[in-house]
Amino acid sequence: MKNIFITILFLFVLGSCSSDDFFTESPxxxxxxxxxEIDLNDPHFRILKEYEGALFLDDxxxxxLGVIIFNSGAGYRAYEAACPNHAVRDCSTLEFDGNLLYCVCENVDFSMHTGNALNGGYRLREYSVQTYxxxxxxRN
Incomplete structure (x- = not known):
């Protein structure tokens, strides 16, 4: 009987766990x-060698709407350039504002260090960055 109770409790706890992606991934x-693939020795990308250097890449x-690459000092981060808080439209491409990204459609700021919205909304879509x-x- 004790084992059944522990098993039920374990399943309840396991079932109540959820991924933060459910709440933070933009629909x-x-x-x-x-x-x-970026060669950091290429002069076009030299800004990325600087602390908080950022680059918009639309190939x-x-x-x-392209990718924004950022040197956080602790590593590189890459984000989708489209604002995650609404369907894609003319004003959706994020703009640089220091070490923040800004959505002109909704007046929302995002931290390039974390990808989080600073005044409400979904976090930025982040892509995997490997450095060698x-x-x-x-990549995604």
């Missing part, structure tokens, strides 16, 4: 493939 952004096929020597590989 507005469609899937878009991202497969980018026409990566991400929904002077090469960044960004």
């Amino acid at each position: 507005y952004l469609p899937y878009a493939p991202v497969d980018i 026409g096929y990566s991400g929904v 020597r002077n090469t960044l590989t960004i």
Whole structure:
């Protein structure tokens, strides 16, 4: 009887756990493939070697509206350039404001260090960044 109680309690606790992605992943952004390789020795990307250096990259096929790459000092982060708080429209491309990203559609700021919305809304869609020597590989 004690084992049954423990098993039921375990299943209840396990079932009540949920991923934060359910609450933070935007339902507005469609899937878009991202497969980018960047040579940090290329002069076009030298800004990324600087602390809090950021770059908008729109190669026409990566991400929904492109990818924003950021040097946080502790590593590189890559985010979708489309605001996650609404369906994609003309004003959806995020703009740089220091080490913040800004959505002009809804006046929402996002931290490039964390990807979190600072004044409400979904967090930015983040892409995986692998670093090997002077090469960044960004994928989803």
